[in-house]
Amino acid sequence: MALGDNEGEPPLSDDDIDWTDESADIAASQPADCRDAEGQPQKVILHFDLDCFYAQVEMIRNPALWNLPLAVHQKYFIVTCNYLARELGVTKRMMATEARSKCPELVLLNGEDLTPYREISYKVTELLESFCPLVERLGLDENFVDITELVEKKLKKVPLPSDVSVNGHIYNQQALDTMAPDHHRLALGSHIAAEFRAAVHTQLGLTGCAGIASSKVLAKLVSGTFRPNQQTTLLPESSAQLMCGLIHVRAIPSVGRSTAMRLQALGIHSVVDLQRCPLPTLEKELGGICARRIHCLSLGIDPLPVTPRGPPQSLSDEDSFKKVSTEVEVMQKVKELVSSLLHRLHRDGRVPRTMRLTIKRFSESSQPVSRESRQCPLPTTLGQKIRSGSWDAVTPLVSLAMKLFFRLVDRHMPFHITLISVCFTNLQLCCLGTRGSIVSFFSQGSPVKPKEAPSAGSSGPTCQQGALDTSGNQDVQEASLVASAPLQQRSAPSPPPGVDPSVFWELPEEIQRELRSSAASAPVPDCPGSTASSAPRLGLGQHASREASSPAVLRPPSLALRTLANQTQSLNPSLNSPVHEVPSHVDPQVFVELPTELQGELLAEWKRETRTPPSTPPSTPPSQTLPSPKRGWSRPSKGKKLNPSNRTQVNNLLRYFKPC
Numbered sequence: 001m002a003l004g005d006n007e008g009e010p011p012l013s014d015d016d017i018d019w020t021d022e023s024a025d026i027a028a029s030q031p032a033d034c035r036d037a038e039g040q041p042q043k044v045i046l047h048f049d050l051d052c053f054y055a056q057v058e059m060i061r062n063p064a065l066w067n068l069p070l071a072v073h074q075k076y077f078i079v080t081c082n083y084l085a086r087e088l089g090v091t092k093r094m095m096a097t098e099a100r101s102k103c104p105e106l107v108l109l110n111g112e113d114l115t116p117y118r119e120i121s122y123k124v125t126e127l128l129e130s131f132c133p134l135v136e137r138l139g140l141d142e143n144f145v146d147i148t149e150l151v152e153k154k155l156k157k158v159p160l161p162s163d164v165s166v167n168g169h170i171y172n173q174q175a176l177d178t179m180a181p182d183h184h185r186l187a188l189g190s191h192i193a194a195e196f197r198a199a200v201h202t203q204l205g206l207t208g209c210a211g212i213a214s215s216k217v218l219a220k221l222v223s224g225t226f227r228p229n230q231q232t233t234l235l236p237e238s239s240a241q242l243m244c245g246l247i248h249v250r251a252i253p254s255v256g257r258s259t260a261m262r263l264q265a266l267g268i269h270s271v272v273d274l275q276r277c278p279l280p281t282l283e284k285e286l287g288g289i290c291a292r293r294i295h296c297l298s299l300g301i302d303p304l305p306v307t308p309r310g311p312p313q314s315l316s317d318e319d320s321f322k323k324v325s326t327e328v329e330v331m332q333k334v335k336e337l338v339s340s341l342l343h344r345l346h347r348d349g350r351v352p353r354t355m356r357l358t359i360k361r362f363s364e365s366s367q368p369v370s371r372e373s374r375q376c377p378l379p380t381t382l383g384q385k386i387r388s389g390s391w392d393a394v395t396p397l398v399s400l401a402m403k404l405f406f407r408l409v410d411r412h413m414p415f416h417i418t419l420i421s422v423c424f425t426n427l428q429l430c431c432l433g434t435r436g437s438i439v440s441f442f443s444q445g446s447p448v449k450p451k452e453a454p455s456a457g458s459s460g461p462t463c464q465q466g467a468l469d470t471s472g473n474q475d476v477q478e479a480s481l482v483a484s485a486p487l488q489q490r491s492a493p494s495p496p497p498g499v500d501p502s503v504f505w506e507l508p509e510e511i512q513r514e515l516r517s518s519a520a521s522a523p524v525p526d527c528p529g530s531t532a533s534s535a536p537r538l539g540l541g542q543h544a545s546r547e548a549s550s551p552a553v554l555r556p557p558s559l560a561l562r563t564l565a566n567q568t569q570s571l572n573p574s575l576n577s578p579v580h581e582v583p584s585h586v587d588p589q590v591f592v593e594l595p596t597e598l599q600g601e602l603l604a605e606w607k608r609e610t611r612t613p614p615s616t617p618p619s620t621p622p623s624q625t626l627p628s629p630k631r632g633w634s635r636p637s638k639g640k641k642l643n644p645s646n647r648t649q650v651n652n653l654l655r656y657f658k659p660c
């Protein structure tokens, strides 16, 4: 049944939505068999929201807390509390002092270090991804999952809707019409949601609420109807009621404070006001795209697909306070933020190319104070230090941040700052070698292995960076920085320059030989940020590509980048090393032992090859000692083994990865 079809429903009151405009169009375009205009099955979206997330994490870390009222605070505010504390009157966003007075036995924990929450948050996403690739994170404790395909599969197994039921609640207690295809799909979706929740509970010990509906906005809005640890399915006929039940426009996801204020200026306060507002009026105030989007959302229509986002594009940390008004205080805060971010960056394995500093000034006004930012590109040498996890990076980063700060604040005038945020953006995987050179895959300090901080007196390739470029709103000049990239000393034969010895010694002798001979002809290892490495060597799109044809999927590919953080595991399959897709002709045992970057490159090449018409001849001349992975990688057609005669035409690197 389509949106807006009220058959079998109580009639809408005069105050109910007038389903006009897009809603009517979309409703009309939904054929009865639940396929959209392009013939795709109507979506079944799951929204999963963990219960009292930070508090649950704390209870997992310390099981003695399970039966106690518990709240987590940041500064003076409660950011969450467990349901026992909620029963005793504690609420989210309450002042900690008030919470204590309401519940004297309350256990109060500081939740300012987000590390444990982040870690568990990613585990939840990874677990969901292991069931279904279309997972979109929303904050730390929410995920959307597009389960349409899983539903379709179930549908093939149980085509007859006779005994279908909904697992959990149905919003508004609407009766399930087992003969209606969309009801049937959503009912199957509710069983999938229950399976996901059970898995998250048994494997990670976490409970959460789920909403099952035909779009992201509806799934999100319905998921909290019954809490905690419950789930609710929204049948299409109840969408209007769900939306009208939202009192204020702020309840609509993606309507933030400033949009709400602009709507207020138009006299729009409630969701119903928004639904009734003529689109041109909204467009005039908010611009076309935003106006149409929130108007659709107010009607429960959300055409945006679930979009897996991969790893974050930036890493940031911020601190707020009552008053910071001296340079020393600012520097201390910046140092704390930079140090914590360095730790995260090292675990992430990517190198930032840009740093942004944001501040908020004190204001007596009741109006919200906007943040001010300045950013600058990071010197390439600093990138090297960051990647190596060396604490040497702290001082130059703090010094850069202070320069940004003084672009925002006149140091000769009194200032009063209430927030400082440091953000590293433009995170890139990078390798030292020239693009296309195998050397680049084995570069020292690759995310595969953690590296010692450079020891005193060590020497290595030195990169100098002069004045910083300016970009965006920054114009900071930076003095030259010199980075040392020491190589571990090992007995002869030594690895080629720029190659991480710890990786090098793990390789088969043949590859070692090939690397050495390659290095003789390869350009000198480059610095991150140079032309050679400025293009990302291995973007998520390559690593997490979902377009490959029937790969041997052992773990969801989108985990790959995240598991770069698991550096010590990467070379040791026995340590439960994450295993990604494996090109069909590569020995999985060998594959898991490779550096992650090389795995990604092999995979990406293999995928490209699978999309290449079979007639395309390999272009690498057989005599080439060390061909670039970009050139001449040839994948035999499915099921066809390489034979000695065509082996010579295949990229030399690949033959090392063939199963024995």
Ligand code: TTP
Pocket (backbone or CB within 6 Å): 049, 050, 051, 052, 053, 054, 055, 079, 080, 081, 092, 093, 140, 141, 227, 228
């Ligand atoms: P929420 O999903 O709002 O809350 P919750 O998961 O703690 O509780 P529930 O969903 O059962 O109602 O927020 C997720 C986490 O985000 C929360 O555990 C703590 C953090 N948080 C903040 O940091 N600041 C805030 O203002 C709020 C509300 C939450």
Ligand code: MG
Pocket (backbone or CB within 6 Å): 049, 050, 051, 052, 053, 141
């Ligand atoms: Mg939650």
